[in-house]
Amino acid sequence: MSELKNDRLIRALLRQPVDVTPVWMMRQAGRYLPEYRATREKAGNFLTLCKTPELACEVTLQPLERFPLDAAILFSDILTVPDAMGLGLYFEEGEGPRFSHPVRDQAAVEALGVPDPEQELGYVMDAVRLIHRELDGRVPLIGFTGSPWTLATYMVEGGTSKDFARIKGMMYDRPDLMHQLLGKTADAVALYLNAQIRAGAQAVMIFDTWGGALSPGCYREFSLAYMAQIVRGLERNHNGRTIPVILFTKNGGQWLEAMAETGPDALGLDWTTDLGDARRRVGQHVALQGNMDPAVLYAAPARIEAEVERILADYGTGSGHVFNLGHGIHPAIDPEHAAAMIEAVHRLSPAYHS
Amino acid sequence: MSELKNDRLIRALLRQPVDVTPVWMMRQAGRYLPEYRATREKAGNFLTLCKTPELACEVTLQPLERFPLDAAILFSDILTVPDAMGLGLYFEEGEGPRFSHPVRDQAAVEALGVPDPEQELGYVMDAVRLIHRELDGRVPLIGFTGSPWTLATYMVEGGTSKDFARIKGMMYDRPDLMHQLLGKTADAVALYLNAQIRAGAQAVMIFDTWGGALSPGCYREFSLAYMAQIVRGLERNHNGRTIPVILFTKNGGQWLEAMAETGPDALGLDWTTDLGDARRRVGQHVALQGNMDPAVLYAAPARIEAEVERILADYGTGSGHVFNLGHGIHPAIDPEHAAAMIEAVHRLSPAYHS
Numbered sequence: 001m002s003e004l005k006n007d008r009l010i011r012a013l014l015r016q017p018v019d020v021t022p023v024w025m026m027r028q029a030g031r032y033l034p035e036y037r038a039t040r041e042k043a044g045n046f047l048t049l050c051k052t053p054e055l056a057c058e059v060t061l062q063p064l065e066r067f068p069l070d071a072a073i074l075f076s077d078i079l080t081v082p083d084a085m086g087l088g089l090y091f092e093e094g095e096g097p098r099f100s101h102p103v104r105d106q107a108a109v110e111a112l113g114v115p116d117p118e119q120e121l122g123y124v125m126d127a128v129r130l131i132h133r134e135l136d137g138r139v140p141l142i143g144f145t146g147s148p149w150t151l152a153t154y155m156v157e158g159g160t161s162k163d164f165a166r167i168k169g170m171m172y173d174r175p176d177l178m179h180q181l182l183g184k185t186a187d188a189v190a191l192y193l194n195a196q197i198r199a200g201a202q203a204v205m206i207f208d209t210w211g212g213a214l215s216p217g218c219y220r221e222f223s224l225a226y227m228a229q230i231v232r233g234l235e236r237n238h239n240g241r242t243i244p245v246i247l248f249t250k251n252g253g254q255w256l257e258a259m260a261e262t263g264p265d266a267l268g269l270d271w272t273t274d275l276g277d278a279r280r281r282v283g284q285h286v287a288l289q290g291n292m293d294p295a296v297l298y299a300a301p302a303r304i305e306a307e308v309e310r311i312l313a314d315y316g317t318g319s320g321h322v323f324n325l326g327h328g329i330h331p332a333i334d335p336e337h338a339a340a341m342i343e344a345v346h347r348l349s350p351a352y353h354s
Numbered sequence: 355m356s357e358l359k360n361d362r363l364i365r366a367l368l369r370q371p372v373d374v375t376p377v378w379m380m381r382q383a384g385r386y387l388p389e390y391r392a393t394r395e396k397a398g399n400f401l402t403l404c405k406t407p408e409l410a411c412e413v414t415l416q417p418l419e420r421f422p423l424d425a426a427i428l429f430s431d432i433l434t435v436p437d438a439m440g441l442g443l444y445f446e447e448g449e450g451p452r453f454s455h456p457v458r459d460q461a462a463v464e465a466l467g468v469p470d471p472e473q474e475l476g477y478v479m480d481a482v483r484l485i486h487r488e489l490d491g492r493v494p495l496i497g498f499t500g501s502p503w504t505l506a507t508y509m510v511e512g513g514t515s516k517d518f519a520r521i522k523g524m525m526y527d528r529p530d531l532m533h534q535l536l537g538k539t540a541d542a543v544a545l546y547l548n549a550q551i552r553a554g555a556q557a558v559m560i561f562d563t564w565g566g567a568l569s570p571g572c573y574r575e576f577s578l579a580y581m582a583q584i585v586r587g588l589e590r591n592h593n594g595r596t597i598p599v600i601l602f603t604k605n606g607g608q609w610l611e612a613m614a615e616t617g618p619d620a621l622g623l624d625w626t627t628d629l630g631d632a633r634r635r636v637g638q639h640v641a642l643q644g645n646m647d648p649a650v651l652y653a654a655p656a657r658i659e660a661e662v663e664r665i666l667a668d669y670g671t672g673s674g675h676v677f678n679l680g681h682g683i684h685p686a687i688d689p690e691h692a693a694a695m696i697e698a699v700h701r702l703s704p705a706y707h708s
Binding site for chain 1: 518653657
């Protein structure tokens with residue numbers, strides 16, 4: 001157990017005082033970095049990169065060598081869990097993820113296994129252990145998973161989808177079957193996330209990328225209920241330390257109150273929600289992470305700095321804010337622009353902490 | 355001037371008493387109908403269908419022959435306006451819309467013309483006149499346009515986009531240029547919509563498909579402000595009749611109050627917003643149109659009916675509700691399922707109007 005030399009992220013997620021607002025970026029280990037592209041080239045393909053702990057560790061640490069980030073996030077893919085459930089994940093160049101065996105009927109749902117994370121997902125746990133060791137307490141390591149609903153969209157559609165025709169057809173026509181699928185997926189995700197904590201993840205985040213495509217009632221029933229179940233089952237005290245959990249539903253700005261009620265430490269926000277409003281709505285219960293539009297990073301550094309200042313002011317004084325983008329950094333962003341954002345957060349935020 | 359035999363839509367949009375909740379569907383003249391696919395086949399391609407008034411009239415009327423809908427909506431494409439501004443619209447099979455001359459710099463913005471709707475868009479006005487005559491007052495004809503921001507996304511990106519990298523780059527880096535482009539587009543749209551009213555449109559709708567991709571501040575500055583300008587400039591009294599205007603920002607559920615303040619008669623809602631909540635927030639100022647998830651139509655008729663009942667109950671008693679989908683009907687939907695929805699609205703809604 002290494003002591004954390006920089007624990008700003010953990011403290012901010014727990015709404016404890018900090019000197020500076022911590023900052024990290026979703027997809028900070030990613031294609032916008034030339035060193036990432038080189039490692040991916042060396043790996044041959046994306047899935048090998050995910051499944052080789054040494055390479056996953058290498059790319060996880062790359063952004064930390066470049067920028068003074070306040071957290072590392074495990075490099076992996078949310079679809080490793082359905083892959084381990086037997087769906088056969090593969091990637092076609094320029095096509096996004098695909099499953100050889102999508103789940104579209106009762107028999108397929110019943111055939112799904114709940115993987116043992118130390119077996120079928122052992123390569124992820126090995127990566128977490130390796131990264132934790134290599135980090136040596138420099139900053140906390142964030143573990144993560146996709147939400148059951150988000151994973152299920154890929155499992156039923158067989159890949160990415162624009163209108164979610166198949167899964168919504170199943171949800172509206174066979175809610176019983178949908179619940180059976182989500183229940184198994186939630187069990188798999190809960191085991192997976194707890195295994196990451198035991199392997200060394202010091203905070204965890206649940207990514208609900210597609211919950212925002214649902215009606216309010218369906219969101220509560222088919223996405224939030226399963227995230228709540230996972231949050232309840234998390235081992236949030238590990239070796240005497242609190243492991244904060246962040247819940248993020250993209251396009252979920254209308255449902256922050258319901259999300260906060262499920263008991264996470266923090267909510268992730270995309271840029272469509274005003275951060276100050278969000279704090280007034282749920283800031284008594286949770287910390288907030290976000291929420292700069294990733295597209296701001298296309299602009300000149302002076303414009304980026306102005307937007308950082310606006311967002312810091314929007315949240316206001318006191319702890320409980322983790323600066324981040326509202327979604328993953330785009331592949332075409334100049335790394336120098338990311339540097340400008342991070343530098344501005346560290347330079348401008350002390351005024352909000354006294 | 356034909357008298358309207360069925361004016362439920364107009365009355366509901368103006369929050370006047372009705373016997374039955376009116377219902378129509380976004381993209382009701384579309385690919386889910388075999389008769390539409392036959393006409394499109396006959397036309398040879400989508401753009402010819404849009405640009406031939408007799409064919410546009412034919413497909414506009416097709417859903418009314420099949421279903422007892424309470425409104426017709428002009429068959430056209432939102433991108434005819436930028437096409438008339440000189441961008442060269444074309445469609446590649448299975449690829450979506452493209453522009454030969456996207457607008458990406460000062461010179462391109464300055465070169466943009468504001469088209470005379472009776473000249474460059476005369477084929478649309480001819481279609482409106484023809485449809486109005488053929489409808490002969492059966493139901494009102496809805497005219498429409500894309501919002502300036504939504505049109506600008508296609509104009510700058512050159513087609514559809516997932517992350518709006520180019521237009522957001524321009525917006526954040528060159529807000530002056532962005533405003534110049536939006537100003538010209540808003541002028542073009544205002545002329546276009548007023549010309550549709552003069553040609554016979556009895557209600558109009560502004561589709562802001564991509565305003566929901568913006569931060570709250572950018573939404574107000576770059577999308578809503580221009581829609582407000584168009585609403586202010588609309589000829590809302592034509593030949594002694596009030597022409598209601600509907601404002602619809604997809605994924606705009608967080609901003610209903612700001613939208614209502616711009617003075618439209620009604621707001622369109624997608625399915626991510628609770629209709630009852632929306633009524634409590636802005637129902638004193640505007641009617642509401644929506645908001646069934648189009649994917650409900652994949653389910654069996656009994657499930658569709660249950661969802662219709664839920665939405666009617668969500669809005670509650672009294673006028674001011676126009677039943678619709680929260681976005682366009684999907685191409686794979688069985689027309690019989692659309693029929694079940696429409697029938698259920700007409701059968702179940704009288705209980706809410708007494």
